Amino acid sequence: MPDGNSRTIFAAQPAPGMDGKEIPMTDAHSHRTPLPPSDDPYTAHALGRVRDALSGLRYGEVTVVVQDGVVVQVERTEKVRLARR
Numbered sequence: 001m002p003d004g005n006s007r008t009i010f011a012a013q014p015a016p017g018m019d020g021k022e023i024p025m026t027d028a029h030s031h032r033t034p035l036p037p038s039d040d041p042y043t044a045h046a047l048g049r050v051r052d053a054l055s056g057l058r059y060g061e062v063t064v065v066v067q068d069g070v071v072v073q074v075e076r077t078e079k080v081r082l083a084r085r
Helices: 041-054
Strands: 060-067 070-078
Touching: 041 060, 041 070
Parallel strands: none
Antiparallel strands: 060 070
């Protein structure tokens, strides 16, 4: 539940392929919007940490906590899917 000091700046929707079948990532499937370069070193660092958290993530979530318009925390929760017998 929001505490009044943080805001959701991006809410992900379930992606195609959540049934376990991998979908190749091509420009046609990509919903990425390039971010403009930041002159602020803190913002550039925060964006780099978000990119690092997303890198290699197959199943899971990345949460960005913002207070007073500033990224203060990046959380990564990774789920490991085990093959069923």
